[in-house]
Amino acid sequence: MSENLVIIPTYNEKENIEKIIRYVFNLPMEFDILVVEDNSPDGTADIVKRLMQEFPDRLFIEERKGKLGLGTAYIHGFKWALERDYQYVTEMDADFSHNPDDLIRLHDACANGADLAIGSRYKCGVNVVNWPMGRVLMSYYASAYVRFVTGMKVRDTTAGFVCYTRKVLETIDFDRIKFIGYAFQIEMKYTAWKLGFKIEEVSIIFTDRREGTSKMSGGIFREAIFGVINLRWRGMWGKIKPRQK
Numbered sequence: 001m002s003e004n005l006v007i008i009p010t011y012n013e014k015e016n017i018e019k020i021i022r023y024v025f026n027l028p029m030e031f032d033i034l035v036v037e038d039n040s041p042d043g044t045a046d047i048v049k050r051l052m053q054e055f056p057d058r059l060f061i062e063e064r065k066g067k068l069g070l071g072t073a074y075i076h077g078f079k080w081a082l083e084r085d086y087q088y089v090t091e092m093d094a095d096f097s098h099n100p101d102d103l104i105r106l107h108d109a110c111a112n113g114a115d116l117a118i119g120s121r122y123k124c125g126v127n128v129v130n131w132p133m134g135r136v137l138m139s140y141y142a143s144a145y146v147r148f149v150t151g152m153k154v155r156d157t158t159a160g161f162v163c164y165t166r167k168v169l170e171t172i173d174f175d176r177i178k179f180i181g182y183a184f185q186i187e188m189k190y191t192a193w194k195l196g197f198k199i200e201e202v203s204i205i206f207t208d209r210r211e212g213t214s215k216m217s218g219g220i221f222r223e224a225i226f227g228v229i230n231l232r233w234r235g236m237w238g239k240i241k242p243r244q245k
Contacts, residue, residue: 002030004107005086007077010035011067013094014042020092021051023058031090031103034080036073069180070160071187077245078169087158090163098161104202106163107161114200115168116155116192118163122202130208146186149228150235152193155201157186163176168197173243190231194240 006024010017024031037045048061062076081089088107092098102119109117121127122143128136131183139158146157160182172191177189186190191201234240 001085002032003085004029004031004083004103005077005084005089006011006092006103006111007035007081007089008033008094008237009033009070009073010040010044010048012042012095013040013171014045014117016096017044017047017066020100021048022097023154024103024125025058027054029104031060031157032058032086033060033065035059036077037061037063038067038073039063039065044098050196068180069184070181071177071184074184075174075177076088078164078174081164082169083116084220087166088163089169091160093160096234097207101205102161102202103163105202106161107200109200110163110165113198114163115165115197115218116189116199117163118156118159118189118199119206119208120154120156120159121204122155123148127203127205128208129205131206133236136152146228149232150190151162152190154171154189154193154199157189158182159205160185161189162216164171164192168192171195171197171242173241175243176240178230179227183231186228187232190235192242194235195242 008020021033024033035048037048045061045063052059052061062080066198078089088105088110090103098119106117106119122140126136143155145156176182177187189199
């Protein structure tokens, strides 16, 4: 078993899942993969199970009954990782919007002192390819808004390409994480920051998916925008606490 685990949540990713799995397994650093599969009707799970016969000790699947939210998928994966001996756990999309080559850079940032490493679209300007301008502006200013409200010095607060060290995941009380959509990404970063962990941003180039269908919507961003106020309120009143051992 590797010390590195990549968690990939999936729903209707038959066009991408085999390609992303093979790409990760061909990297010069060893990563295991856990696919958290939300009952895709397109047969994504069947593809993963076939590949598991080829990679029996490196590829795993956890199947759920339906679309239960991105946040709950990752928390399911985090708990699964903590039951094993993984030291570095990375969130990554299945659609190649996150370049798998950058897994090594995120790992190295954590191995060299960061507690949490973010694949950041906005650390050095705006590094986004193939997004319409309206979506770029919405994402960029959403992160600016989060920084303003929370005081957190992170350029890409909504990023979904994140490497956590084991001690961060052991410390965060998942029962206190309230959001299940993309606001989950903000809440996890804010929680780690409030608990005193060191966050480092690693500049990446984000490329919009070429195959399959995006799950992004305006409602997802509205959850993030309005949820931040509640998040800040909880932080001010000391409601963000480590998990009880």
